[in-house]
Amino acid sequence: MNDDTRRAPRRNVNDQVPVTDTLAEAVIGRLGNISETGMLMLCSVPMNEDALYQMRFAIPGANGQPQTLDVGVHLLWNEPSHVTGQSWAGFRFLTLSREHKEQLRAWIAEESSAV
Template identity: 70%
Template sequence: MTTPDTRRAPRRQVTELVPVTDLMAETVIGRLGNVSETGMLMLASVPMHDDALHQLQFTITGPQGQPLLIDVGVHLLWSEQTHAPGQAWVGFRFLTLARESREQLRQWIAEETSAV
């Protein structure tokens, strides 16, 4: 049985500032870089550890302009320091994502890919 290449999933580049909150620490830990329905890239502003599990939350804009909260359980797969002190790019794979949130995310990603 082959597993789908989750890194090939359609992604939305996030140009606006979308803060990402760690729900356990109740603090903003970075901002969204890009997102697919299987994972996300984040610019972290706090130290992060490879292979760690996190419960994160971020907000996307719904079809009528309303804010939609997305809660995800994630696994940190990799990190790479940036040239700015205290910042790193980090890649997450989604472990948990509610069905409704997945559909909202899928629609939000499709909006950008259809506008290109």
């Protein structure tokens, strides 16, 4: 992982944003924070080290309507949280459409400009 990936602006996600594993069609956790290059997730199911996943979650769009994003991710790290059965996991985006990347970038910028 290069340093530019870690320097990307991040948005803390204070709302409950569920993340679905699209292959299992099951909610597997919720967003903790996100950048245009990856995300931190609080997982409610065990995750496989160094695995690839297809995930889906929704962020607020320009008109307040939820915008669903589909992403391919690589699990970079995973460690237990203080709650039994949950863990924190860091993912790098492998696939993110141009449209979804622009939506994500705009949402992250909203938090930066509100500070």
